[in-house]
Amino acid sequence: MEKNQRIKYGSLIADMRRIRHITQRELASLSGVSYANISRIELGKYSPGLDVIQRIEDALGIERIYVTKNNIIMGTPDFFLLGSTDNLKFLKVLQVLPCFKMVEISKDKTIISAIWNEDYEMEYDEPEIEIEALLANQNWCCGDPEEYPAGSKCWWYIMDLEPEDR
Structure with missing residues (x-):
């Protein structure tokens, strides 16, 4: 995932988490992804693998997120x-x-x-x-x-x- 895409994806995860009134620690607990990695993903500093993305999506109740070239x-x-x-x-x-x-x-x-x-x-x-x-x-x-x-x-x-x- 390119840096721009990582930033957009991380920002979207943070927005969806906030909309659902879930803290980073709660998302980490719900998804089984470490708190440090949740924080790094939201800041666009970490490019998660598909298994991590799937666990985060499941924890947020999102069916699928596609990061494409433009959106x-x-x-x-x-x-x-x-x-x-x-x-x-x-x-x-x-x-x-x-x-x-x-x-x-x-x-x-x-x-x-x-x-x-x-x-x-x-x-x-x-x-x-x-x-x-x-x-x-x-x-x-x-x-x-x-x-x-x-x-x-x-x-x-x-x-x-x-x-x-x-």
């Missing part, structure tokens, strides 16, 4: 990958929505990733419906961009992504 992809109900007709404008909207704790754009500016804020009080039962309602209030339509006229503010979920590099 990090996770499989967990708290994580969303989004695209839009104008990702830079869309990013600015998402960054101020209280339902997200962290919002980032990939280096190639094609994918926006967001982590759900568990402290956010929803009006609807499902996060996906909540996101659609919040974005509709900002005049963003959800769907296939081909269904909307050029220049429309349209967004969609990105699904079924495969890892480029591991």
Whole structure:
């Protein structure tokens, strides 16, 4: 894992741990990975092997984390990958929505990733419906961009992504 990827992965692990209100020592105990290594991983100073990554993911309740060349992809109900007709404008909207704790754009500016804020009080039962309602209030339509006229503010979920590099 490259240094940049180690830093991104470590930062994500730290964020997910904090979101779940788990200390580094608790994560070490839950995962069977030493406290020192958890700390080094979060700081981006240690590149864990797949077995260590799997134990940390299991302890955090994350299905899978892929560290690709341009971004990090996770499989967990708290994580969303989004695209839009104008990702830079869309990013600015998402960054101020209280339902997200962290919002980032990939280096190639094609994918926006967001982590759900568990402290956010929803009006609807499902996060996906909540996101659609919040974005509709900002005049963003959800769907296939081909269904909307050029220049429309349209967004969609990105699904079924495969890892480029591991």
